[in-house]
Amino acid sequence: MKISSHKHLATKALLLGSCLLLNPMSSWAEIDSSAEQVTRLTLQGQIDTGAPLSKSLWAGAHNAFASFQWSEGDYTDVNQWYSPKSLFWRGIRVVEYDVYPMSASDNTPKLCHLGLEEATKCSWTFVTVASLATGLDQLSDYLSTHKDEVLMLKLEAYDSDYHNNFRNLIGDKIKDKLGDYVFKPENWGYNNGDCSSLPVQTLRKQDVLDAGKNIIIVTQIPRKKDLCNYHDEDHASKYLEWVWIGADEFDNGGNLSSSEAFCQNGDQCAKDEDGDETFSANYALGNFSLALDATTEYKKDEIKLHGADVLEKAEEGANILELALVEANATTIGASKAPQIEDYVWSWHSGEPNNANNNEDCALSRSDGSLNDANCTQSKSFACVDDNRNWQISTSSGSWDQGFSACEALGNFHFAMPYNARENQDLLSAKNTAGITTAWLNYHDQNVEGVWQANSEYEDIGYSKSAAKGDDSAGDAFDDLDMLKRKLLGTGALNLRSIKLSEGDEGKFRYVRMCYEQGQVVSHASASGNDICKTHGSISGGRFSEITLGSSGYIKAMTYCVDRDDGKDRVVYLKLTTNQNSSIDSGTCTGTSYSLNDGDQIFALHGRVGNDFIRSLGAHHIAASQVTAPLYASDWLDRDNPANGDDERFTKQQQSGNISSTCAASDVAGIVARVVGNKLDSSLTGQKLINNSAGFACWNSDNGGSSSNTTCEDYEVKYFFTKASCLP
Structure with a gap:
């Protein structure tokens, strides 16, 4: 049967009130995103934000595009019940997409799965398939309201027998649809066109957020070949710009191999000293692994990972739990053993946290x-x-x-x-x-x-929330608390930097945009120069005004007015005042006026929007001291080769002109170092190193060598300063 009959069954299930019919939610009406097991999994997904990826755990969905509930494609052999975006709303954080050209004559990247590798073309499925562009929209739509989350997209994208430039087309679509969301290899210091290996031993979700990003894209296809040789720059330069090719992997002797396919279900795992290829052995070496169940609807009786089996893999050390038919409807397709959201949860007990009393x-x-x-x-x-x-x-x-x-x-x-x-x-x-x-x-x-x-020291940030004033029932709720969560989950250098207001032709306020700047912190990752913006309402003619805050600026006061419009309350006027004696306003104050001015900074907004009007408005406040100054990073510096050791100390860098002569060692906030060439973090080399107020160095004599016996690696360093003037 073609999928049209499946769509009919799904509709029938809704009409009959099967388990698919869930309480509508304002956030995403198709599913119940507030279910207690979803809350537990969502919280769990951020516990490991400060962990290296090799210690992280991801709830995943295999072939997330091949879904009953996604209207963009008619798949006859599905792997999932929910659409990709709905999976995110249910707590899934990694999805896998298979990307192939539509046909021999049409190179449009499409989402289909046939298992024919380079020979695949989606026209052979004889059904309508979704485009990659639409699949990428599922990620960006979710992240528009969840900027505190980090998602992973796994791509199955082979070189095509029909189109030499196919993977570059994928790169173009990623740029067009996900753009500033993606944590690119260059954000970690790779050069454009490099075969960039995911540095799982050091890269953290926190680094991704601190770079102003939300998505990691990785491929491990093909699994049995030299990945870098396969994804060569000749036909994949734009693809390599966005996609990590495999991951760093250590053997039991501490030797690094870059761009290795993930250990998957015990296959291609690094062996321990006894020759075992288990998840446990791979985890102990600091590597990354994948527990995969690729079961389809037609083979639902063969579901491999569900119930207690899921956490068993996690407890062995698997990093991604990439399951099929997650929460599939047993009434419709008979998947009685389908894994459930709670199967992923190792942390919170059922019904917790409940904040009793x-x-x-x-x-x-x-x-x-x-x-x-x-x-x-x-x-x-x-x-x-x-x-x-x-x-x-x-x-x-x-x-x-x-x-x-x-x-x-x-x-x-x-x-x-x-x-x-x-x-x-x-x-x-x-x-x-x-x-x-x-x-x-x-x-x-x-x-x-x-x-x-x-895993952080507790610091009172002086948080408070002012209740929204206006119509508390009209339109859709919005809440920019995710920006504050992002600041708390990262290392803090996220500050409000610009505001834009607009009023309609009728002279009433109707639009606000607040943009945040992610400042540089001590990390291998470079912070993006692009602002992260939250917008509410609609620009429709009339006057607009915009203001940019200084480096230590924040909003200290807010005045807004609520009046009736078309029988409903609406915010008709908004004024924001900074600590730097400037202000911005929009509209005319009529009706009831409200003022917020408690000495703290107004960091984010919440309220309701309906018919492009802001119907109610409130704010999230934190202490003014939480305006965190960004750091200023040098380039990667390598002034010395390790003949007698590797001397990258502050004074030597200054003498080489890499640091301004007016800069003092006390202006250094931190230093990171890595091996030239393979970019291995200095902490993973096992060498005794100097990293203190004098700077960074490695001495041969500290590592079993001498001036004639080189043992130190050749390191490159990045200095972080509290003053921009330290940069040459």
Whole structure:
């Protein structure tokens, strides 16, 4: 049967009130995005934001385009129930797309799967298929309201037998549709056209956010060939600009191979000392792996990963859980064993966090290893980890805030939260060894209710939220809290930098755009020069005005007026005033006036929009001290070759003209270093290095060598300064 009959069945299921029919949500009416298991998975997806990708865990969906519920394509053999965007709303964070030309004469990138590799053309499916462009829209549409999330897109894109330039067309579509969302290899320091290997041992989701980005795109196709030789620049230069080719991988001797295909279901995994290719062995080496189930609707009885089997793979060390037929409707296609959203969840216990009595802001590890929120003043032991991620329970107990000192008392340990399911099992073992059932975790939402922060020192950001005034029922709700979450999840250098207001021909306010600048922090990743903007309402004639804030500027006051329009309330006037004695306004104040001026900065907005009018408005406030100055990064510098060692110290760089002569060592905020050539982070070389106020260096004598016996790698360094004047 062609998919037209499937569409009929899906419609019939809706009419009959099957399990597909869920409570409509304003965020995405097709699905229930507020279900408690979705909340748990969504929170879990940000626990590992500060972890290297090799320690991250991703809820994934295989062939996410081949969906019952996505009207863009009629697929006769589907892998998913929900559309790609709906999967994101349900907590999925990595999707896989198969991209092939439409036909021998039509090179349009389309989404279809046939398994014919270079010989595939989507016309052979004999059904309507979605375009890659439409598939990419699914990611950008979701991210327009979730700028605090990091998504991964896995591409199956072979060289085409029919079109030499096909992968470059894919690159063009990525640029057109995803543009500034994508974390490109050049953001990590690769040159354009390089075969760039995903640096999973060092790259973090936090680095992606700190670069002003949201998406990682990677391919591991073909799996059995030299990936870099296959994806050569001759026919893939635009593709290489956006797509990471495989990943860095270590063997048991510590040797690095770049651009290797992910370890997948025990295949192509790096072997441990015993020759095993397990997820566990691969994880221990610091590599990246994939647990894949490619089951289709027609083979639904062969579903491999569902229920407890999913977390079993995660606990072994798999990084991506790329499942098929996620939450597929058993009534319609008979997928009774379809994996469920809760199958991905290793962290929060069912029904948690619940903020009981409105005073549960800190996370506890329960006796079974799952999490619940609790009052932070309870006296408990603490979960501690060392730099090698070995877990130990503190010898003392106390309230949550005492965890930092309690773990430090153990030696080289710090108060921590497990990154993933495997670490959580290690913590559970440590608790059992210590005879402890519950322990505090470095995981809390003390700043903003529902915004959980992991593995960080607690700093009160002075958060408050002013209620929206106006019509609380008209139109659709909007909330730019995701911008504040992004600031908290990254390293802070995200500040409001410009505002644009507009009024319609009738002289009433109707549009606001607030743009944020992601400043440079200490990271291998370079911050984007593009602003991240949030817009509400519609520009329709009339006057518009725009203002740019200075480097330490913020909005200190807001006045707006609400009046009736066509029988409903609407915001007819808005004025914003900065701490730098400038202001911007739009419209004419009639009706009821509201003022917000509490001395803090107004960081983001929330409210409702209907018929292109802003119907209600409120604000998120944080302390003025949270305006974080960006750092200024040098180029990658390599002034010395390691004949007697590698000397990249501050004074030597200054003498070489790489740092301004007016700059002092006290102006250095941080230094990162990597090996010239393979770009391996200096921390992974195993060498004894100098990285302090004097700068960066490697001495042969510290690493078993001498002036005639070179042992130091050749490093390149990037300096980060608090002053722009330090750059030459």
